[in-house]
Structure formats: structure tokens, C-alpha cells
Amino acid sequence: MADTFNALEAVIRERRSGDPSASYVAKLTARGRAKIAQKLGEEAVETVIAAIEDDKPGIVSEAADLVFHLAVLLADAGLSLDDVRAELARREGVSGIDEKASRHAD
């Protein structure tokens, strides 16, 4: 799974400066940070709708769109999913057993 994300991010980094008429990543990047953020928000809403409808294939499809657009946004900010992984690992390291248990109870 990590390889899939790493491979996707490598393609995104390569396409960012590509031909906007041939590449969605290049086209979206050329439209700027606010447009990328807007698309991320739209995909989040579509994921929420699929979840409320308990549409499992829809959730998977919309979540893939969501993660893809998140990766495009992170790349635009000079960041990557590795930065997100590191932050999650840091939180796991600082959170105690009690906090984890209460989260699972939600």
C-alpha cells in the first residue's frame, strides 16, 4: 500500500510541470493552490455523502479521489504523504494507552 502511494506521488511530482492539455495534475496545478484546495473539499463532501448512504464501493472510489487530491495539494506545498505519516507516528508516540483506548471507544 505504501508503494502505491509513493508511486502515485512520484507521478504527481513529475506531471506538475507537464502539459496541462495532456495531464490532469498539470492542469489542476496550473489553476493554483485555491483550486486544488477546492477540489479536495469537493472530494471530501462526496466521500461523506457515500458514507452516509453506506455506499461501500462509492466510499472507496471517493476516498481514492480524496487521497489523490490530497497528494496533489501536499505536492503543491512542497510536502508529501511521508510528512503526514511522520506526524501520525509522532502522535502515536506521544499518546498514552488511556487516550488510545478512549478513541477506540468512540
Ligand SMILES: N=c1c2ncn([C@@H]3O[C@H](COP(=O)(O)OP(=O)(O)OP(=O)(O)O)[C@@H](O)[C@H]3O)c2ncn1[C@@H]1O[C@H](COP(=O)(O)O)[C@@H](O)[C@H]1O
Ligand atoms: N489518481 C488519479 C485521479 N483520480 C481522479 N483524477 C481526476 O480527477 C478529476 C476529478 O473529476 P471532476 O469531475 O471532479 O473534475 P473535472 O471536471 O476534471 O475538473 P473541474 O473542472 O470540475 O475542476 C477527473 O478528471 C479524474 O480523472 C485523477 N487523475 C489522475 N490520477 C493519477 O494521476 C496520474 C497522472 O495523471 P495525469 O496528470 O492526468 O497524467 C494518473 O496516472 C493517475 O494515476
